[in-house]
Amino acid sequence: MSLVSQTEKKMRKAIEVLHHDFQKIRAGRASPALLEDLMVDYYGAPTPLKQLATILTEDARTLSVQVWDKGAHADVEKTIRTSDLGLNPVDNGGVLRVPLPVMTEENRKNYQKRARQGAEHARIAVRNCRRDAMHHLKDEAEGEDHEHQLADEIQKATDRVIAEIDKLLAEKEQDLAHI
Numbered sequence: 001m002s003l004v005s006q007t008e009k010k011m012r013k014a015i016e017v018l019h020h021d022f023q024k025i026r027a028g029r030a031s032p033a034l035l036e037d038l039m040v041d042y043y044g045a046p047t048p049l050k051q052l053a054t055i056l057t058e059d060a061r062t063l064s065v066q067v068w069d070k071g072a073h074a075d076v077e078k079t080i081r082t083s084d085l086g087l088n089p090v091d092n093g094g095v096l097r098v099p100l101p102v103m104t105e106e107n108r109k110n111y112q113k114r115a116r117q118g119a120e121h122a123r124i125a126v127r128n129c130r131r132d133a134m135h136h137l138k139d140e141a142e143g144e145d146h147e148h149q150l151a152d153e154i155q156k157a158t159d160r161v162i163a164e165i166d167k168l169l170a171e172k173e174q175d176l177a178h179i
Contacts, residue, residue: 003140004153007133011161014125018165021118022172025111030057030100035065040079042072052076058097065089065096112176119169123162130158 023033036050049055053076054066065080067073077096080089086107089096101107133154141147 003133003136004150004157007129007154008157008161010129011126011157014122014129015161015164015168017125018118018122018168022115022168025115025118025172025176029060030063030098032057032063034085034100035063035080035098038079038083040072040075042069042075049076049079061100063098063100065098066094067096070094108176112173115169115172115176119165122165126158126161126165130154 020033023031024037032050032055035055036048038049039046040049040052041047042052049065052067052069052072054068056064056066058064065076067076073091073094073096077089077091080087080096080098086101087098089098134151137147137150137154141150
C-alpha cells in the first residue's frame with residue numbers, strides 16, 4: 001500500500017469519528033446514539049451503556065432504556081441524570097423512559113458549538129496525518145520529482161477530506177437550524 005493511500009485511509013478515520021460524534025448531537029429527534037457511549041460505573045468498572053442495556057427510540061422525543069441487569073438499574077439512571085446531556089430519566093416499572101427536552105435557542109447554540117468543535121478536531125487529525133506523511137515522504141520517494149508528486153497527492157487527499165468534513169458540518173448545522 002502506498003504512502004498516499006495509507007495516509008488517506010488514516011484521514012478517513014477522522015471522518016468516521018466525526019460522523020459518530022455528530023450522531024450524538026441531538027438534531028430534533030431522539031437517537032439511541034445519544035446514550036450508548038455513556039460510561040456507567042458497573043460494579044466498579046466503567047462500562048458503556050450499550051453493553052448494559054437495550055436503547056430504543058419510542059417516538060421522536062423519547063428514548064427507552066431496558067437494563068439487562070436489575071442491579072445496575074440505579075447506576076444507569078444516575079449516569080443518564082448526571083451526564084452533560086441535561087436529561088431526566090423516569091423509571092417506568094423496570095424501563096427507563098428518557099424524554100428529550102424541547103430544543104431551546106441556548107441548546108441549539110451549544111449543539112452548534114459542539115459540532116464546530118468536533119469538526120475542528122477532525123481537521124486537526126487530518127492535518128496531523130498529512131504532517132506525518134510529509135515526514136515519511138523522503139523515505140518513500142524515488143527522487144526529488146517523485147517526492148514533489150507524492151507531496152501534491154497528499155495535499156489533494158487532505159483537501160478532499162477537509163472538504164468532506166466541512167460538508168458534514170454544514171449539513172449538521174442545517175439540521176440544527178431547522179429544529
